[in-house]
Amino acid sequence: MEINMLGIKEIMEIIPHRAPFLLIDRIEELNPGISAVGYKAVSYGEPFFLGHFPQEPVMPGVLIVEALAQTGAVAILSLEENKGKTAYFAAINNVRFKKKVVPGDVLKLECEIIKSKGPLGVGRAFASVDGEPAVSAELTFMVQK
Template sequence: MSVLTTKEIMEIIPHRQPFLLIDTIEELEPGKRAVGKKCVSYNEPYFAGHFPAEPVMPGVLIVEALAQVGAVAILGCDEFKGKTAYFGAINSAKFKRKVVPGDVLMLETTMIKQKGPIGVASAKATVDGKVAVIAELTFAIG
């Protein structure tokens, strides 16, 4: 059973369709860690052009989905409720496998360090337990 539904996620982060890239939050430790899920559908708008003959979820959108999961985790802290988490940097992103329609993308973001409104998180996206993307994400709360 999910910890947060799509509707509850939208109460925490400002993203909306078609740019809300997570369906549910499966695990949540506010301020520390979150695990989200994205069921990748052939109906995603980006598949019309990426790539029509061989649909592949753009890697940058997987990184964005990881960031959205991290934003749910950090904005779950009382001190940051109602604020927005912005990208400060994407470090060491590595793309290990394609993500295609029908995949269930599991998105895990864990805070590594934080000083005031600036923080760094490690992020990992997997499909069937196999790593699709790993990255280190820097964020700023505004």
């Protein structure tokens, strides 16, 4: 069952993250347990820009990876059997940073669950800005209460 458009309120009903660490603004496509596509509008007001870097603000790559993981968490935790649970990182592999993400950019966040067995799963994740690749990664997660 594919679901279209989740706002911040619906996202917070699925994943436990809250400001300033909730890094998804909306989900535009959701196929529970299979995939999700979300967006993050990167604003100069983000707290991490105070120190990364004051003279040239760049979104930290690890936070882009986290935004991708949160997108994957929406996909996996939207399954009925996972409601109320949390998806934790188990591994991060094959991460590639290809483009700087700066204030004014809108990150498109895509995660497809490519393996799932019991509480463990793997997501193939891609972030892009205006169609240009920014980050790719393979994210392994464990779902727990």
